[in-house]
Amino acid sequence: MNTTYRPSGGGYAMTPVVKNLLIINVLAFIVPNFILPGLNLEYILGLNYGFQYLKPWQFITYMFLHANFSHLLFNMLALWMFGTVIEQTLGSRRFLYFYLVCGIGAALIQLIVLYLMVPVNAGPITTIGASGSVFGLLFAFGYLYPNMNIYFYFLLPIKAKYFVVFYALLELYLGIKANEGDNVAHFAHLGGMLFAFILLKVWKTPRRLY
Numbered sequence: 001m002n003t004t005y006r007p008s009g010g011g012y013a014m015t016p017v018v019k020n021l022l023i024i025n026v027l028a029f030i031v032p033n034f035i036l037p038g039l040n041l042e043y044i045l046g047l048n049y050g051f052q053y054l055k056p057w058q059f060i061t062y063m064f065l066h067a068n069f070s071h072l073l074f075n076m077l078a079l080w081m082f083g084t085v086i087e088q089t090l091g092s093r094r095f096l097y098f099y100l101v102c103g104i105g106a107a108l109i110q111l112i113v114l115y116l117m118v119p120v121n122a123g124p125i126t127t128i129g130a131s132g133s134v135f136g137l138l139f140a141f142g143y144l145y146p147n148m149n150i151y152f153y154f155l156l157p158i159k160a161k162y163f164v165v166f167y168a169l170l171e172l173y174l175g176i177k178a179n180e181g182d183n184v185a186h187f188a189h190l191g192g193m194l195f196a197f198i199l200l201k202v203w204k205t206p207r208r209l210y
Contacts, residue, residue, distance in 0.1 A: 014080070015087040017096045022076055025130060028064045029072050041065055046126040047107050049114045053124040063103040065128035075130040082137040089144060090205070098140070098199055099133045102192040106132020109191025113175075127185050132192035135171075139164055139193040143200055145208050168193060 014022075032039040047062035048054050066072035087095040110127050118125065141148070142164030149157040158166075168190065175186030 013084070015084050015092065015095075017087055017092045017099070018080060018083040021079060021083070021099065021130075025064050025066065025072065025076060025079075029066050029069075042126050042128055043124070046128045047110065049111060049118070049125040049127070050120055050122070054111075059104050059107045060100060062107060062126075062128050063100075063130045063133055066130070067128060071129060075134050078134045078138065079130065082134070082141045085145070086137050086140050089140075094203075098136065098196070101199060102136025102195050103130070103133040105195025105198075106135070106185075106188040106191040109194065110185050110188035113187040127188060129185075131185070132188045134192070135167070135189040136192035136196035138167065139196040140200060143197065143207065144205060147209065164193075 028041070028045075032041050042065060043053075045058060045061035046065055047058045066075065083095070083099070086098070090098060107127070110132075114125060141150075142160040146159065146161035148160045150160050150163045151157055171186045171189045174182065174184070175190065
């Protein structure tokens with residue numbers, strides 16, 4: 001994915017919060033996989049479903065862990081691409097708050113869906129990844145810059161508003177379909193989008209409709 005937007009002449013220059021988030025996510029992947037192999041951070045820091053497993057800090061720490069390199073790569077690519085624009089739009093402090101609230105909101109929706117579908121004593125069921133926050137950033141880009149182009153697979157230009165609608169409907173479909181073996185938290189993605197919408201509405205963030 002790529003966009004044609006070049007905010008304030010700065011293009012995709014790394015913004016400070018995005019840079020620090022990238023560093024934290026990469027370190028959280030490198031340490032248990034290469035420096036201290038066998039260290040199980042998921043049980044301690046992942047979002048664990050089940051009252052006896054869930055801890056308060058997991059609502060934040062889970063979003064810095066990733067299952068594999070491709071999971072990390074795609075989330076960090078999207079964080080850089082969309083996060084850079086949104087941080088320049090909101091400002092660094094508000095952007096960090098936005099990112100974390102989208103991630104926490106995604107966690108809440110994920111736990112609610114699991115509670116409705118899975119007995120609480122069936123756990124632990126662990127959710128990890130920055131996808132909830134990243135989908136919040138994707139929604140924010142489509143909401144604030146609806147007519148900007150996103151290049152799907154770097155080739156096909158799609159207006160951001162249509163791209164967001166497509167992904168929202170796809171995640172809803174995949175979440176409802178719930179194929180066996182699908183370990184993607186689709187409703188967490190939708191939760192990130194929902195909380196992004198709520199925040200942008202509460203803040204009355206102006207949209208760029210040109």
